[in-house]
Amino acid sequence: MAGRSLFDKVWDRHVVRDEPGEPTLLYIDLHLVHEVTSPQAFEGLRLAGRRVRRPELTVATMDHNVPTLPGPVTDPMAKAQLDALRANCEEFGIELHATGSGHEGIVHVIGPELGLTQPGKTIVCGDSHTSTHGAFGALAFGIGTSEVEHVLATQTLNQRRPKTMLLEFVGALPPGLTAKDMILGAIGQVGVAGGVGYAVEYAGEAIRALSMEQRMTICNMTIEWGARAGMVAPDETTFAYLEGRPHAPQGAAWESAVADWRSLCSDPDATYDTHVVVDVAELVPQVTWGTNPGMVVSVTGTVPDPASFADADDRVAGARALEYMGLRPGQAIEEIRVDRVFIGSCTNSRIEDLRAAAAIVRGRTVDPRVTALVVPGSAQVRRQAEAEGLDRVFLDAGFEWRLAGCSMCLGMNPDVLAPGERCASTSNRNFEGRQGRGGRTHLVSPQMAAAAALHGRFVDVRTLAAEAVTA
Amino acid sequence: MKAISKVEGRVAVLDRPDIDTDQIIPKQFLKRIERTGYGQYAFFDWRFDEEGNERPGFELNQPPFADARILLAGRNFGCGSSREHAAWALQDYGFDVVIAPSFGDIFRSNAAQVGLVIVELPEEQVKELMESVDLDRGSDLTVDLEALTVTTTAGKVLPFAFDESSRYRLLNGLDDIGLTLQHEDEITAYEAARQRP
Numbered sequence: 288m289a290g291r292s293l294f295d296k297v298w299d300r301h302v303v304r305d306e307p308g309e310p311t312l313l314y315i316d317l318h319l320v321h322e323v324t325s326p327q328a329f330e331g332l333r334l335a336g337r338r339v340r341r342p343e344l345t346v347a348t349m350d351h352n353v354p355t356l357p358g359p360v361t362d363p364m365a366k367a368q369l370d371a372l373r374a375n376c377e378e379f380g381i382e383l384h385a386t387g388s389g390h391e392g393i394v395h396v397i398g399p400e401l402g403l404t405q406p407g408k409t410i411v412c413g414d415s416h417t418s419t420h421g422a423f424g425a426l427a428f429g430i431g432t433s434e435v436e437h438v439l440a441t442q443t444l445n446q447r448r449p450k451t452m453l454l455e456f457v458g459a460l461p462p463g464l465t466a467k468d469m470i471l472g473a474i475g476q477v478g479v480a481g482g483v484g485y486a487v488e489y490a491g492e493a494i495r496a497l498s499m500e501q502r503m504t505i506c507n508m509t510i511e512w513g514a515r516a517g518m519v520a521p522d523e524t525t526f527a528y529l530e531g532r533p534h535a536p537q538g539a540a541w542e543s544a545v546a547d548w549r550s551l552c553s554d555p556d557a558t559y560d561t562h563v564v565v566d567v568a569e570l571v572p573q574v575t576w577g578t579n580p581g582m583v584v585s586v587t588g589t590v591p592d593p594a595s596f597a598d599a600d601d602r603v604a605g606a607r608a609l610e611y612m613g614l615r616p617g618q619a620i621e622e623i624r625v626d627r628v629f630i631g632s633c634t635n636s637r638i639e640d641l642r643a644a645a646a647i648v649r650g651r652t653v654d655p656r657v658t659a660l661v662v663p664g665s666a667q668v669r670r671q672a673e674a675e676g677l678d679r680v681f682l683d684a685g686f687e688w689r690l691a692g693c694s695m696c697l698g699m700n701p702d703v704l705a706p707g708e709r710c711a712s713t714s715n716r717n718f719e720g721r722q723g724r725g726g727r728t729h730l731v732s733p734q735m736a737a738a739a740a741l742h743g744r745f746v747d748v749r750t751l752a753a754e755a756v757t758a
Numbered sequence: 759m760k761a762i763s764k765v766e767g768r769v770a771v772l773d774r775p776d777i778d779t780d781q782i783i784p785k786q787f788l789k790r791i792e793r794t795g796y797g798q799y800a801f802f803d804w805r806f807d808e809e810g811n812e813r814p815g816f817e818l819n820q821p822p823f824a825d826a827r828i829l830l831a832g833r834n835f836g837c838g839s840s841r842e843h844a845a846w847a848l849q850d851y852g853f854d855v856v857i858a859p860s861f862g863d864i865f866r867s868n869a870a871q872v873g874l875v876i877v878e879l880p881e882e883q884v885k886e887l888m889e890s891v892d893l894d895r896g897s898d899l900t901v902d903l904e905a906l907t908v909t910t911t912a913g914k915v916l917p918f919a920f921d922e923s924s925r926y927r928l929l930n931g932l933d934d935i936g937l938t939l940q941h942e943d944e945i946t947a948y949e950a951a952r953q954r955p
Contacts (some may be wrong), residue, residue, distance in 0.1 A: 441935060
């Protein structure tokens with residue numbers, strides 16, 4: 288028998304039913320729920336008189352539209368949605384990490400933090416960035432509201448087996464570079480639709496060298512190049528991260544779980560439908576210039592001229608993007624001034640991200656023309672950062688230090704850009720209007736966002752003080 | 759879900775690649791807890807200016823595209839966020855079919871769930887269809903899910919592929935959950951055999 292890939296192994300374990308011509312009925316081990324994509328699903332259950340099949344495999348949090356300043360939710364629609372989640376969780380017996388519980392936060396931050404995310408699990412959520420959890424060797428992907436209802440009712444999903452791709456990062460990542468630069472660079476290379484139809488395994492020395500939080504950043508942005516799921520084979524880094532977390536197995540169960548998880552790597556003779564190589568040895572910090580994550584260049588580069596693009600659609604889309612972004616071809620990236628800086632989101636709001644940004648910021652001040660925001664990914668991350676004094680570093684420099692949530696990544700809460708405002712953001716999408724109607728988003732790493740806040744424009748973080756870069 | 763087999767109707771052209779679901783339904787409209795009524799917000803930031811006036815230059819505001827039931831769009835349509843609201847908004851706006859060279863994976867699943875027909879045709883055929891549309895008087899197309907064909911008023915017939923089980927569900931208006939629950943004993947057996955999680 289031919290060798291099997293990590294994806295094959297996790298998929299095969301979860302097949303409930305496989306009939307020729309029909310989609311596979313796949314068992315789901317963990318279903319994460321938030322307020323925005325679930326109310327219609329719960330309503331559907333009620334209308335059909337159905338129950339939640341496995342409420343104990345379902346975990347909810349409030350993240351998308353919660354305010355990040357203290358006080359009540361003043362937006363009546365956001366409040367109604369949050370109230371609906373609370374009522375639905377009570378009615379159907381689902382654990383809810385509500386605002387103020389101390390365990391709330393962005394769904395893709397709290398899953399790993401609580402140890403719910405584990406190697407070999409199938410994990411879904413009504414959110415496209417569910418791919419984040421693949422960093423642990425889980426098969427994790429985003430679903431829509433009808434599928435949320437399907438999982439609630441049956442604990443399964445009908446899925447066509449995707450094609451598989453190996454994305455291999457070769458070379459060692461230079462100092463000052465991050466997982467964010469790796470994935471932005473990769474998307475620039477393969478394009479925003481390069482992964483459509485695939486489940487991706489990220490591999491290579493540069494992946495092995497990354498912490499769990501950095502691997503999460505990579506897997507998080509899998510959907511930004513079209514692939515629904517991205518996975519990293521679990522290793523000692525994974526086990527060390529998980530050990531002792533509240534929902535991780537304990538004692539003898541831990542030992543047997545780790546033994547099992549060690550088998551979750553691709554066999555040496557495993558085959559993939561596609562193999563892509565991305566060389567990171569010469570990578571330079573990345574900055575997006577356009578309105579999708581594939582429109583990206585090095586910070587040392589210039590805004591490209593869409594007229595030079597080979598594809599006719601790309602030329603039109605590129606010109607449109609430049610008009611929206613208020614940029615012109617040939618403009619140096621380091622000359623682009625920013626009005627706002629956002630450090631947060633399920634891509635880059637974990638403790639290591641905040642430490643890395645704080646190392647750049649420490650003892651410096653935010654450019655007076657810039658409004659800068661730090662939004663920790665969860666209440667736990669916020670507590671940890673405060674215990675380390677990172678809040679003081681940010682506040683002393685002139686950043687705002689907020690409560691946990693999705694915040695300005697998608698601007699469903701009051702944290703939005705005004706029309707025409709330009710933002711250096713650690714989030715995952717630079718789509719038109721994503722952070723606020725008419726807002727202009729440039730995606731960068733936490734270090735690059737911090738540096739942009741200090742200088743009021745994009746700067747190459749590698750040129751800053753060496754101690755800040757390597758910290 | 760309503761059964762759907764054949765759509766004959768007016769075509770609208772939105773010749774842009776990588777139209778993401780944030781454009782199809784901007785986030786400010788995702789706070790509603792209903793499943794209906796999203797059509798008025800479809801492509802909101804493209805359709806309307808900041809004062810709420812229709813942008814005359816936007817494709818879907820062209821009079822010949824009014825009452826369109828079929829949308830012709832560029833590659834990678836529906837990329838980005840998993841919001842099923844995008845499929846709801848397109849349907850509620852009046853579209854029964856979207857034809858494009860490729861689609862975002864999650865959008866494709868969502869569309870199948872709600873009965874919005876997704877037709878994938880080679881890029882050159884989509885471009886050809888776009889060019890054949892009469893931009894002054896409007897044009898019609900017929901999409902036949904039984905025959906798996908797109909037919910122009912000039913009589914040109916373009917076959918397309920479609921996932922067979924999705925097609926069966928669409929043609930019969932079947933509820934996916936109801937179908938799965940016919941196999942509930944297999945789910946129970948799987949859970950028992952695995953004894954975890």
